[in-house]
Amino acid sequence: MATAKRTMPSSWISVRQNRVNAGIHSVETTGRYPDAMRLLPTLVAVAATVASAAIPAAAAPVTVQVIGVDGRPLAGAVVTLAMPGAPAPVPRGPYSVAQRDIQFNPQVLIVPVGATVSFPNFDKVRHHVYSFSKAKKFELKLFGRDESRSITFDKPGAVALGCNIHDGMNGVVYVTASPYTAQTDVNGRVRLNVAAGVGRVSVWHPSIRAAGNTLQQPATVTGTGLSTTLQLRR
Numbered sequence: 001m002a003t004a005k006r007t008m009p010s011s012w013i014s015v016r017q018n019r020v021n022a023g024i025h026s027v028e029t030t031g032r033y034p035d036a037m038r039l040l041p042t043l044v045a046v047a048a049t050v051a052s053a054a055i056p057a058a059a060a061p062v063t064v065q066v067i068g069v070d071g072r073p074l075a076g077a078v079v080t081l082a083m084p085g086a087p088a089p090v091p092r093g094p095y096s097v098a099q100r101d102i103q104f105n106p107q108v109l110i111v112p113v114g115a116t117v118s119f120p121n122f123d124k125v126r127h128h129v130y131s132f133s134k135a136k137k138f139e140l141k142l143f144g145r146d147e148s149r150s151i152t153f154d155k156p157g158a159v160a161l162g163c164n165i166h167d168g169m170n171g172v173v174y175v176t177a178s179p180y181t182a183q184t185d186v187n188g189r190v191r192l193n194v195a196a197g198v199g200r201v202s203v204w205h206p207s208i209r210a211a212g213n214t215l216q217q218p219a220t221v222t223g224t225g226l227s228t229t230l231q232l233r234r
Helices: none
Strands: 024-029 060-067 080-082 098-100 104-105 108-114 115-120 125-133 136-143 148-153 157-163 170-176 179-182 187-193 195-204 214-221 226-233
Touching: 060 080, 060 195, 060 214, 080 098, 080 187, 098 115, 104 170, 108 115, 108 179, 179 187, 214 226
Parallel strands: 024 226, 060 226, 108 170
Antiparallel strands: 060 187, 080 179, 080 195, 098 104, 115 148, 125 136, 125 157, 157 170, 195 214
16 A cells, blocks of 8 residues: 655744853744654653764863753753864764664664664564655665664764654654764753864754754864853744
8 A cells, every 4th residue: 555755844943142151042943843753852862972983082071051942951952063173983883773662762863974774673563664854865665573674874964764654653863973972961961072172063953943953053162171051942
């Protein structure tokens, strides 16, 4: 039986940024995002980090906190620091997004560019996994219980996952080219050790109403580190 493919909704943002002291910004957002994705922070594995080359000895502590539109810490946001000269993360794996209980598990998986991710099916029903995302378009046609398919992710970006059979299944493979990438914990924070320098910090989350659901700002890491807060506002 033929099934209709779904597309991810587009989103827009109205942004007002005010620099205050140590890079604290205020960001206004408008609009709504899908109910299924609104639940994402409670379902993702927090503080996931990308396997990478050894952190330089001169690295300094960096803390980034993300505050949601409700004024509370936002768990599950993906924070990336892009620093010139940083070593590219090396795929170490294995990486896997399972289909279990008619859900993707984990709902957000962070992997480095070049990683191969398996999609094992542990459900009694068949799944048809796909993505229309710019970073990776693919389709894994119907496969059943105890079967698995694999995809290599060769470009950075958030790759939204769906199932052509089960509309309620949503997930993301977040592909990064930076060794400094992690998800915020229950306090909305990530803590990284980053070599000093000038780069950019980006935050991805489905509630961010911007291109690619991502906001960016300059970041300067000194010898003593960096502390930055990003607050989303309606």
